Amino acid sequence: GNSVTQMEGPVTLSEEAFLTINCTYTATGYPSLFWYVQYPGEGLQLLLKATKADDKGSNKGFEATYRKETTSFHLEKGSVQVSDSAVYFCALQGGSARQLTFGSGTQLTVLP
């Protein structure tokens, strides 16, 4: 079945540091890949997505590239801000499944 393995947290960075959160997946066929962000007390928000190999999703300075050869979709940002502090979830939608399969989430704290 489908599964997502995400870098364990928590991750604490200083403002303007470089961020990488690793995500690898197992799926049949050619899944679509997503990063969601969850701020305290709020629902999940779609951050970015990629639907086929070598696609790069980007939004708000965050980027992730769909790497089929390594089954990965790592999230990166060149310079984090305090306002980026949140929980980040990697997810996939694969094959005939209509639902999303999520990783366990990575808590990011950015210090001023």
Added chain:
Amino acid sequence: DTGVSQDPRHKITKRGQNVTFRCDPISEHNRLYWYRQTLGQGPEFLTYFQNEAQLEKSRLLSDRFSAERPKGSFSTLEIQRTEQGDSAMYLCASSLNVGTGNNYGYTFGSGTRLTVV
């Protein structure tokens, strides 16, 4: 449109009681999903509806759980005879899907946090 609304935001109940949660999706969305999220974990799929039809149920959805979506609009999730293990955040999401294409456009609600004491 105010997005996906869930009610209540928080619910505390005693073990053995029944609880019901409501989700109001984005009005033009034809698909509605329920997920459960426990502390420190990602959301886990429970069930989904296309219009009023419940098309898939996870093995996580025991016979104490039932979901409905009458008239293809709002949905309710009922848990009977609650157990402490049911304590979690229950998330609802909706999307608009045409044909058999992949679902790219989930919108999540803020969730209902259930605590069973």
